[in-house]
Amino acid sequence: MTKLTREAFSALRKGATVIEADPKGEKVLRLGDGSFLKLFRRKRILSSALLFPPARRFRNNVESLAARGIPCPQVTELYEFDSEGKTAVRYWPLPGDTVRGLLPGLPAAERGAMLLRLAAFIARLHDLGIYFRSLHFGNVILTPSGEFGLIDLSDMRAQRAPISRPKRIRNFRHFFRYKDDARFITELGTARFLAAYNDASRVRMEAAHLARMPNLNPAS
Missing domain, CATH: 1.10.510.10 (Transferase(Phosphotransferase) domain 1)
Structure with a gap:
């Protein structure tokens, strides 16, 4: 999982379009190259997300579907935000x-x-x-x-x-x-x-x- 500083995240999201958000912030972005970035917040200080981050679960689910021949997005990168309790997954969306x-x-x-x-x-x-x-x-x-x-x-x-x-x-x-x-x-x-x-x-x-x-x- 790649560490992502605030500066690196700002550069990554430059020119991005917000696809989904809630009152606490952005949830899904379409990046400038057409890939998507899905962000996950840890809801509690003590959480299973510490051991098994949701970004990794997303990637594992993609791999499980692909192994079974079910079309799904293609994950390219996992990110962990410095000191923010957030993770993210970058992927190419499924066409259709x-x-x-x-x-x-x-x-x-x-x-x-x-x-x-x-x-x-x-x-x-x-x-x-x-x-x-x-x-x-x-x-x-x-x-x-x-x-x-x-x-x-x-x-x-x-x-x-x-x-x-x-x-x-x-x-x-x-x-x-x-x-x-x-x-x-x-x-x-x-x-x-x-x-x-x-x-x-x-x-x-x-x-x-x-x-x-x-x-x-x-x-x-």
Whole structure:
């Protein structure tokens, strides 16, 4: 992990565009060369981030996805800020468009086809041992080659075996908490989405498992 002084950071961010920020400061920058810089703040003085910085976790998650053949960003550098309790990861973004951005502009038939492909992609992730808590339409990219990939990978865990059914249910609960996303699946039909998932999955999900999902009409 490269040490980054305030002077070096100022030089690095020269000409950068702020992509994401909060009241405490910048979170994601697009640098002058087109690469991205994602910054992480340590929230507590005593934190697991001391032993396992989130920038390193991001890189490890990228490596886990790449090893499984899932398109994802390409990490180029990890940084540690001097005396500020912050780390950062620099990466090349994954080319393509988010599913969230694409769906509203598609005809109904194409929208439905994309959602069925997405269901199969989620099944593949689960079977590959990927539990991505921040799974939603805004974090799934359709690449120029027509593959689905993932971005914003801090909140992810990878294991060797397929994830369990309870974890899959929990992951879907996070997935359906976005009302505008869930309405597209209701429009398609929850049963069709579930059938596409099951056709691609090693662990079968039942309609009852989706019955209490937020923003979802399981009878559709």
